Amino acid sequence: MKKNIEIDNKAVGQRIREEREKFRLSREEFAEILGLSDYYIGQLERGERQMSLPVLVKIVNCLHISLDYLIFGKTSGGVYDSNKDTELNNLLNKCSPGELEIVKKLINTILPYLCKNQPFSS
8 A cells, every 4th residue: 555645835845944044045045046036935935836856956955955854854864974074173173163153154155056966076
């Protein structure tokens, strides 16, 4: 017997809004990053529309969240393991509290513009 799973568009929209606000992005800024209209983003956030698969992928990539979290509210651990990335930890440990705040703001500013799972050359 198949289980019919209903998607709660209002809950999905609320999670989009919450994650967008964590990056301190206005609806207009978020829409611009995604190449969509702010009106459409508003409809998604209010749960008035369902999004296409390509839009869904753009949103989860931009917000750096999983599909499971966006659709069902289920969270799983991130990929970053602070115990393995000693270079980053060494750099962060050299920062003062004020500098750490600046680093956090920088990450929050650039992360929505980075494509998730995009390989970077080093």
